[in-house]
Amino acid sequence: MRKLVLVGVLAVLGGAEVAAQTVGTPVYMAPYRAFTKSELGATLSGPGSGSWAFEGAYRYGSDRFDIGIRAGILSWNDGTAVLAGADVRFRVIDHTKNFPLDGALTAGFGGQIGDVSIGYIPIGLSLGRRIELDGGVSFVPYLQPVLVPIFGDASDLGLALGLGVDFKISKQFDLRLTGGLGDIEGFGIGFAWVR
Amino acid sequence: MIGRRTSPSLLALVLAAAPLAAQAPGLPTHGGGFTPGLTVAVTAGFGDSGSWGGKGTGYAGTVSWGFDRFAIGGTLGVLTARDSGNPSRPTVGVMTSLRVLGGGVETPLAVFLQAGYGYLQNGPNGSWRVPLVAAFALTIPTPVVSLRPWLAPRLELTDGQDGRLDGNFGGSAGLDLSFIGGFQLRLLWDKVQAADRTLGAGAAFHF
Numbered sequence: 198m199r200k201l202v203l204v205g206v207l208a209v210l211g212g213a214e215v216a217a218q219t220v221g222t223p224v225y226m227a228p229y230r231a232f233t234k235s236e237l238g239a240t241l242s243g244p245g246s247g248s249w250a251f252e253g254a255y256r257y258g259s260d261r262f263d264i265g266i267r268a269g270i271l272s273w274n275d276g277t278a279v280l281a282g283a284d285v286r287f288r289v290i291d292h293t294k295n296f297p298l299d300g301a302l303t304a305g306f307g308g309q310i311g312d313v314s315i316g317y318i319p320i321g322l323s324l325g326r327r328i329e330l331d332g333g334v335s336f337v338p339y340l341q342p343v344l345v346p347i348f349g350d351a352s353d354l355g356l357a358l359g360l361g362v363d364f365k366i367s368k369q370f371d372l373r374l375t376g377g378l379g380d381i382e383g384f385g386i387g388f389a390w391v392r
Numbered sequence: 393m394i395g396r397r398t399s400p401s402l403l404a405l406v407l408a409a410a411p412l413a414a415q416a417p418g419l420p421t422h423g424g425g426f427t428p429g430l431t432v433a434v435t436a437g438f439g440d441s442g443s444w445g446g447k448g449t450g451y452a453g454t455v456s457w458g459f460d461r462f463a464i465g466g467t468l469g470v471l472t473a474r475d476s477g478n479p480s481r482p483t484v485g486v487m488t489s490l491r492v493l494g495g496g497v498e499t500p501l502a503v504f505l506q507a508g509y510g511y512l513q514n515g516p517n518g519s520w521r522v523p524l525v526a527a528f529a530l531t532i533p534t535p536v537v538s539l540r541p542w543l544a545p546r547l548e549l550t551d552g553q554d555g556r557l558d559g560n561f562g563g564s565a566g567l568d569l570s571f572i573g574g575f576q577l578r579l580l581w582d583k584v585q586a587a588d589r590t591l592g593a594g595a596a597f598h599f
Contacts, residue, residue, distance in 0.1 A: 296499035322528055322543065324503075342528060342543045344565055356563040356583055358526075358545040379545065379561045379585065 219305035219319055220267060220280035222250045223383035224375055225359030227339045228301040228323040230256065230263045230286065231371045232391035240269075240373070242385030248273035252280055254389075261288040271309055278314075282307015286323070298324045303341065308349065315349040319381075321359070337363045345380060355380030416485035417512035417519070418450035418471035420582035420592035423527030423544025424568045425504050426463035426489050427598050431456050435469075435578070435594035448473040450483060454596075461491045471512065485510035489527075500531045506544075522549040523562070540568040548584050560585045566592075574598040 222242045230236075235257045242250045252269025262285065269280040284305030292299050301323045308316035325339025341359035357379035364372040369391055376384040419437035437450040452469025467485045487508035495502030506525035511518055529542035545563040552558035562584030569577045580592035 290499065290501055293498050295496050296494040296501070298493065298503075300501060322501075322530075324501075324528070342526075342545050342563070344543060354581070354583070354589075356543075356545065356565070358561070358563070379563065382561075 219282040219284045219317060220250075220252065220269065220307040221271065221309050221315065221317055221381075222252060222269075222280065222385065223357075223359070223377035223381050224252070224267075224385050224387070225321075225339075225341045225343075225361050225377060226284070226286055226301070226303055226323050227337045227361065227363045227373075228286075228288065228290075228299045228325050229327060229337060229363075230258045231363065231365065231389060232256065232258065232263075234258070234392055236371075236389045236391040238371070238373075238387055238389030240375070240385050240387030242375070242383055242387075244271070244381075244383040245273070250280065250385075262286070267307070271311075276312050278309040278311030280307070280309050282317070284319075290324075292326060298326050300324045303343075313350045315347060315351050317345055317347055319343045319345045323359075333365075333367070335365045337365075339363070343381065353380075357381035416450070416452055416467040416469055416483040416510045417521055418448065418483050418590070419452055419467070419469065420566070420580035420590050421506075421508075421523050421525060421544065421546065421562075421564045422487075422566065422578070422580060423504070423506065423525055423529065423546075423564055424540055424542040424566060424578070425491065425495070425502055425527065425529045426456060426458040426465075428458045428460060430599045431458065431465075431596055432599070433576075433578075433594055433596035435467075435580070435592055437580075437582075437590045437592040439590040450590075452483065456487075463489045465489075467510075481513045483510065483512045487523075495531075502529050502531070503527070504529070506546075520551055523547075524549070536571075538570040540570065542566055542568070 224240050239253045250271040252267050254265050254267035256265035264285045266283045271278045286301045286303045288301045290300030303321045305319045321341050321343035323341040325337050327337045329335045343357045345355035347353045357377050359377045361375035366372050371389040373387040433454040435452050450471040452467045454465050454467040456465025465487050469483045470480050471483045472480045489504050489506045491504050493503035504527040508523050511520045523546045525544050525546040527544035532539040543565045548560050548562040550558045564582040566580040574597050576596040578594040582590040
């Protein structure tokens with residue numbers, strides 16, 4: 198997406214570099230939700246050279262489904278944009294003897310609003326598995342291929358592969374490392390307060 | 393891919409698996425898995441001006457053979473340029489696929505690792521590509537047709553200028569429609585970061 202957005206921005210403004218998944222940032226999702234009822238989190242990401250994004254998110258879930266809203270700010274060499282979006286995650290695959298991964302379908306709708314306004318509709322599949330360690334610590338390595346229709350000042354169909362690890366540090370805190378290849382590339386680090 | 397079975401629902405699952413196809417330059421890379429046994433497929437690819445084979449239309453036939461977890465296929469086709477006046481060029485490719493996870497009745501999602509080689513005759517010199525693919529395919533059986541959406545990100549290695557090896561992120565996505573009797577229709581979309589998009593459509597028959 199960075200490249201797609203870059204193309205769009207270059208075409209419209211003549212020289213910026215920005216990026217995103219639900220809102221154009223390389224923030225991907227594990228197949229699990231970490232919370233029982235809800236979580237509040239924040240992520241700092243670097244979608245491309247000379248750009249950064251900071252976004253907050255709130256998620257609420259029930260049974261195999263959870264929904265999140267996120268908002269933030271994206272800054273690049275020549276400007277800034279407001280980020281806003283919502284996404285859902287639906288657990289569809291449980292690991293078995295023959296298939297060791299858990300999986301969730303994900304979908305979102307969001308974008309960036311500013312001098313250049315671009316919308317994203319990422320649709321993906323997250324696959325991973327929670328690994329338990331001693332002391333109550335666990336982590337979830339995962340990958341998430343995503344197909345991303347893009348519209349607005351730049352339009353295209355993007356494809357990206359998200360990679361990440363969610364660390365459960367305590368009962369209430371998660372540390373999350375995330376990154377992407379393809380049209381939503383870059384890296385990010387975040388945390389979440391879960392309850 | 394998931395063995396030979398006899399019940400209608402399981403048959404539908406089996407038929408939902410797709411043949412290896414279209415790893416040749418100018419055609420979308422198929423990531424929908426494979427079927428045990430012999431499969432013959434034809435594919436048409438429509439590349440835009442930035443696509444790997446240039447703006448043009450490619451036509452190819454593929455023959456593949458699948459075992460339980462492994463398959464190999466070969467493709468032979470021709471790529472016709474629409475914008476440069478170049479003559480039609482032959483394109484060939486081979487693809488291997490390994491089912492590494494899933495694909496059974498309990499788990500409709502299957503994960504494949506694929507590697508191949510494609511060659512496009514381009515003037516006096518040819519050019520090649522090596523796609524390294526991780527493919528994710530979900531089988532949704534219905535009474536009439538089995539649906540198999542798939543998504544296949546990949547690393548695409550190509551011969552760059554001055555003998556340099558270029559690597560670009562790419563990927564393809566598609567939908568396979570499998571009917572009772574062995575007939576299958578496919579829709580494909582393909583994109584490589586440095587080479588833009590190719591759309592494709594195809595048909596296959598599993599013997």
